[in-house]
Amino acid sequence: MQTWSFRAPFSFPNLVISAFCLSLPGGRSTKSQDLCPIQSCAMAETEEEEVVSAEASGFSDLSDSEFLEVLDLEDTQESNASLSKPGPSSELPGKDGKLISLEKWKRGLDVSSPMERFHLKYLYVTDLSTQNWCEQQMVYEKELPDFLVPEKAAVLDTGACIHLARELEVHDLVTIPITTKEDAWAVKFLNILSMIPTLQSEGRIREFPVFGEVEGVLLVGVIDELHYTAKGELELVELKTRRRPVLPLEAQKKKDCFQVSLYKHIFDAMVQGKVTTDSLIHHTKLRPEKPLGPSVLRHAQQGGFSVKSLGDLMELVFLSLTLSDLPVIDILKIEYIHQETSTVLGTEIVAFEEKEVRGKVQHYMAYWMGHREPQGVDMEEAWKCRTCNYADICEWRKGGGVHSSMLEPQAKKAK
DNA sequence: ATTGCTGAAAGG
Numbered sequence: 001m002q003t004w005s006f007r008a009p010f011s012f013p014n015l016v017i018s019a020f021c022l023s024l025p026g027g028r029s030t031k032s033q034d035l036c037p038i039q040s041c042a043m044a045e046t047e048e049e050e051v052v053s054a055e056a057s058g059f060s061d062l063s064d065s066e067f068l069e070v071l072d073l074e075d076t077q078e079s080n081a082s083l084s085k086p087g088p089s090s091e092l093p094g095k096d097g098k099l100i101s102l103e104k105w106k107r108g109l110d111v112s113s114p115m116e117r118f119h120l121k122y123l124y125v126t127d128l129s130t131q132n133w134c135e136q137q138m139v140y141e142k143e144l145p146d147f148l149v150p151e152k153a154a155v156l157d158t159g160a161c162i163h164l165a166r167e168l169e170v171h172d173l174v175t176i177p178i179t180t181k182e183d184a185w186a187v188k189f190l191n192i193l194s195m196i197p198t199l200q201s202e203g204r205i206r207e208f209p210v211f212g213e214v215e216g217v218l219l220v221g222v223i224d225e226l227h228y229t230a231k232g233e234l235e236l237v238e239l240k241t242r243r244r245p246v247l248p249l250e251a252q253k254k255k256d257c258f259q260v261s262l263y264k265h266i267f268d269a270m271v272q273g274k275v276t277t278d279s280l281i282h283h284t285k286l287r288p289e290k291p292l293g294p295s296v297l298r299h300a301q302q303g304g305f306s307v308k309s310l311g312d313l314m315e316l317v318f319l320s321l322t323l324s325d326l327p328v329i330d331i332l333k334i335e336y337i338h339q340e341t342s343t344v345l346g347t348e349i350v351a352f353e354e355k356e357v358r359g360k361v362q363h364y365m366a367y368w369m370g371h372r373e374p375q376g377v378d379m380e381e382a383w384k385c386r387t388c389n390y391a392d393i394c395e396w397r398k399g400g401g402v403h404s405s406m407l408e409p410q411a412k413k414a415k
Numbered sequence: 416a417t418t419g420c421t422g423a424a425a426g427g
Contacts, residue, residue, distance in 0.1 A: 119419090133427075184421090240426075
């Protein structure tokens with residue numbers, strides 16, 4: 001059983017409180033809720049769903065988080081073997097008839113795109129911002145998911161916890177049991193349907209889901225906060241919490257700017273009606289006619305939406321996005337705050353450069369579509385390797401700034 | 416006749 005969080009407006013009727021059902025045997029949940037002391041306090045148990053509210057605050061220490069890292073070890077996966085071996089492998093056609101796996105065949109020939117190789121239907125916005133930091137590192141993370149060193153994990157957990165606390169300032173979280181991906185998307189859509197009117201009436205929402213096809217790939221993300229300023233402009237705020245009370249380096253800022261630029265790119269497309277249900281269905285392979293689960297249906301009804309299928313819900317979302325007088329995002333703001341003290345370390349107002357963003361996205365997607373090899377960082381940014389888990393095995397480093405699969409054997413430094 | 420398949424971000 002999985003669960004998804006419905007972001008319930010404080011005015012939402014008939015909220016039920018309930019037990020948390022997360023029981024992935026052997027798996028690790030990365031949900032911030034599970035780590036965050038604020039939530040364990042807030043858990044009350046009655047029937048079937050759970051509401052978390054901001055009232056039970058008072059988090060600060062995160063000693064459980066290291067413990068959770070241990071569970072991560074189960075997450076292993078096959079190590080890549082075929083990558084360095086171009087050309088047909090042992091599974092040639094004809095041998096014992098017809099049992100050739102097309103997938104393996106293509107993989108052996110190195111024909112498939114990274115999207116196919118990693119079995120990805122879509123990418124997260126943060127995949128692309130990580131790619132902006134170091135493409136090669138991002139590839140290794142997909143290829144050989146590794147475990148964060150505990151200290152790094154603790155910083156992430158603290159950040160997640162602070163974000164959760166802020167989210168709970170503007171709505172409750174109701175955990176909804178789901179069984180299918182259609183249900184998961186339905187909850188996402190219900191969140192959108194309830195957030196749009198909230199933004200228009202109250203002027204502020206947090207954790208707004210965005211999605212849209214960009215350069216042929218579906219991108220999915222969540223906007224930290226959207227609000228209207230005193231002047232009536234729509235402002236996006238991305239909060240970045242930091243372990244140390246210092247401003248980020250330029251490379252970090254660049255990555256964060258790119259992240260929020262992507263959000264605007266996608267959000268604007270959504271409210272302009274450029275994100276179609278057909279495109280979404282095409283990429284996600286969702287089945288709009290598949291019946292929704294009972295808990296999702298109940299929540300839809302509670303929200304006043306008379307829908308029977310995911311397709312209905314998608315239509316509503318499309319209409320709500322395009323007919324609610326939502327403007328495009330006027331201002332992109334990043335706030336850096338110190339984790340421990342909440343001191344504001346700095347604020348960036350990002351100038352949205354559409355052409356530049358498009359160019360970068362095209363370049364990044366070219367990798368995902370299999371049109372080019374991944375690249376690591378330039379020499380000047382080799383300092384990034386210092387904190388990279390994959391530095392020891394990195395083919396980019398071995399090649400001295402060129403992917404070693406691109407090097408001619410003889411061409412290697414004749415000294 | 417059968418469906419494999421993802422909460423995104425968390426920070427450097």
